[in-house]
Amino acid sequence: MAASKSVLPALALSLILSTSALAQTAPPPTVELGPAPAQDESAVVAELTVVAKPPGPAVWLVEKDGARLYILGSAPPLPHQLKWSSPRLEKALDKASLVLVPPEASVGVTQIASFVLRFGAGLRQPLGKSLEDQLPPDLKARFVESRTQARKGAGEYKNWKPAVAGFLLLSDFRQAAGLSEAKPVSTVERMAKARKLKVKAVGQYRMSAVTTIASKLSADDQLYCLRVALDEIAYDGAHSTTIGQDWAEGDLASVRARYRASAAQRCLIHAPGGAELLEKGLVLTTDAMTQALKRPGVTVAVVDLGFLLPANGVLDRLKAGGATITSPVE
Template identity: 25%
Template sequence: MRTLLSISLALLPPLLPVLAHAAQPAAARVELAAGPASRASGPAATATAPADGRIVDADVVLVSGQQSGPGLWQVSKAGHVLWILGTVAPVPKKMEWYSPQAESVLARAQEIIGPPHIEMTMGAGSMFKAAFAMPTLLRARKNPDGKTLRDVLPAELYARWSALKPTYLGSDKDVEQWRPIFAASALYGAALKRAGLQSGTGTSARLRALTDKYETKYTSTGVKGEIKDPKRLAKSFAGAEVDDIACFRSVLDQLELDVANAAQRANAWAQGDMPELRRLFRAGDARSCFEAIAQTEAARSLGMGDGTARAEAQWLRAVDAALASNHTSFATLPVSQLLQPNGLLAQLQAKGYAVVAPE
């Protein structure tokens, strides 16, 4: 039996870009329906990240009633069409996604193409391997020579950390001994939990159910690697030279942006307000966390050094094949990727495909 592991587990901390998005009450239900968007029942919050680096929790907006949600991007050539759903992550814990437009496409699609990603697996005995590796993993997250965050971080960065830590991590003293990249991961995770958010896009379960219902072909564009020796991998990472500081700073920057704009993103995504989404989806530097780790010997041994590029290349090849053979195909991509001027959508347009974005 093979166990699928997220590469954001304790073995390898925040490797994927930290994406910003919505905050809503846990009881809120978001319905995405065709037709004109209705107004949210609550007042929109207006929040920005303070210049002094403090985090100000955004006022929660209760989104209720049917919402149009983001429309689908359309990529076409010679009568063959690929419809792309833009996703956001993290999302409210109790958000319920439903899009008649997307479901209408899925009912007639010949293929669903998954987003590019990196995933790690462990083979038989994975639970025992992880258990035996745990002491090494716990040591790997600590600073060498007994140093604390105060010792290894620039003064201004440690001041920002000190202002945020009590709010999200309380009086936890152990985290002060962690390497910055692990401390940043803990802080971000705690902040999302406080905001009522969960990782993931909130669309996976519904998409999986529809794939099973219509028996649609599913094409994964994930790059896979196998962790054969977790303990050895942890030792290798513990001794690796990693630019913890750049990652730590990027996570704090992104955290401040995420929390400040959480309510606006919730409304913009639920109501399909593309101008507002474009304004709010500012590119962060959290990718530097991934790059900081991806270039270590431990990560390269898993094929992560160029993993992102390979996954994106696989996605583009899958799209080429789908548009050549299918009348209708469906895919998902992060909204941030769809809005990038040099992202995957822009690359498809450069290859000659007609691209129509939702308004």
Template identity: 25%
Template sequence: MCVTTGVRMRGCMLGLHLLERIRRMARQLVMMCLLLATAPVISMAGARDDAAALPPAVAAPDVGDVRDMETVVVTGVQPGPGLWRVRRGTHTLYILGTQSPLPKAMTWRSDEVREVLAEAGVVLGPPGVTVGSDIGILRGLTMLPAAMRASRNPDGATLDALLPADLYQRWSTLKARYLGRDRGIERKRPAIAVYELYRAALDANGLREGRVITPVLDEALKARDMALTPTTLEVKIDDPRQALADFRKEGTKPEDVACMRHMLDVIERGLPQVAARANAWAVGDLDVLRATAGQGARVQACLSSFLQTETARKRGLDDLEMQVRAHWLAAADEALTRHRVSFATLSVDDLLGTAGYLAALRPRVDAVLAPDEADDVDDGNVTPADSEMP
């Protein structure tokens, strides 16, 4: 217990905060290899198979033909796409369609969102899966070496031994361009390695993942002393140590090679299209967003490939999408029932597609309106969310 007074209190609190950060870091690192990413949540929005909406595959270029994409991304203050409105009686759920990546030099003009957040009775987080386990800080720290080993290929194998020669040559060319002489990455599993390459390529082309929408939401919630309401489906792993051991034994599968091939196609030839979609979100061009709906579905599928492993199947983690959708719809139903004004975020693909979360919500509500659709309700007269249904 920390008991102190005066200037020592600040140091004491910092110590408590540091302990909590270490505890969370331990848990996240233990689960990192299982999620094939650094965050503890797998987003399910936009992850469905939507191949019909994807651009045609791009033929692989000759080695040495890779050149700068010369992507042009917008900068400065941009409005974003506006808000979708879901009406049920006098209650409205406002939904912001999210997109990743976005131009890293843009500033989002979020006035409309801030106005809604100032009145919202509840703010729903995005759908997804949280994979967790009940581990303490000491046990978590002892498992960190195993977690780090699980992010690498079994038996110390390197990518040159695991990938077809033509694919490895393409990987090497792009790695030299965007990552330089990083030898450690050669021992990482293909999905992890290619994701690091993808992020580096985005950065080099003026794009980034995150840090545009979340800071605005965090600031607005903090100002109201209000917490984000999670909608993620929590799945517990009772045996994290054994899960790590099982995953470490799993070698490279055909799906891993196909994922890397697709991701290299995107990096070599698809970045202008990725940038065009990021620009469309920034300037609020719904026509372009509609025309390119589903573009990132295969990327999302690649990066969620852990869910297709034997380790995941043994623990019932390979068929979660319907459960995640039902969990989010239940949260949206409750928000519309209890609050006159509520707010949520969803992948813009799930707002524009015919098989997404918004499509599933339509039969349960009176109206669903896109940002460019007018309605007969004066948003300014909507009663604030503080007035709740009895």
């Protein structure tokens, strides 16, 4: 989810709750985000998910030639007030000499899409045109409702085309709802700073690549991206007080069910060159993890779950390269 700006897709709520306190709380409405764009699951994740979960978010230990790399899977957005702890991560940081974080400009799958849409060329309305006047009635009604919930006026988005307006509104809505697109990366950076550890981004995306993709969005793609962004706003609004709990508790099955259907990933898949950009991000991250395994000692990395959960993702590629991957229990 989430993002994850990474985003978490819809999760069906259990009909039978185990405690009376939960039973007295009305479940949030179901929000259908449709089928996930990627159906296959990482073989490594599938193998290790059946292991009893230690406390805290999912952490994988990657080992090769004596080097150790601890990978924390991130799933933004997370509630600003979410309290989470991970003894495994704390102990890994105590032993580490380097912490790897995603590129600042695009932290994971959702941030790549936001970068494309916000800074790309050809995404402003023509002179004299206004966004809401150009939208089909159903989309206009949904857009107005969502921006009202985000406490924003029409003027905030009137000069943008539908796709960029949708993702800007998604970000504004999350801010109003108390959800942080910077977490958990910002939290881990603070933990590293407290230990005086070196923090390094895994790489950088070229502006020319993202602006080229943005300029090729068709009118239909623009409306599609707006629709999926509004769907995600509806989901976040229905779950703003509970989103992030599955991640914090290491419930990968539930996280996967929601996270792999993010609006950003759906939008990028529709954009010419978007799938290739996602692959570049995957390669960039995998290469950084591979280099970390060539240095002695312990490295900690924060990697978007959008790069970890799919088949042939970062974990699968590291294993194929000869690394041993386990779920640390210490």
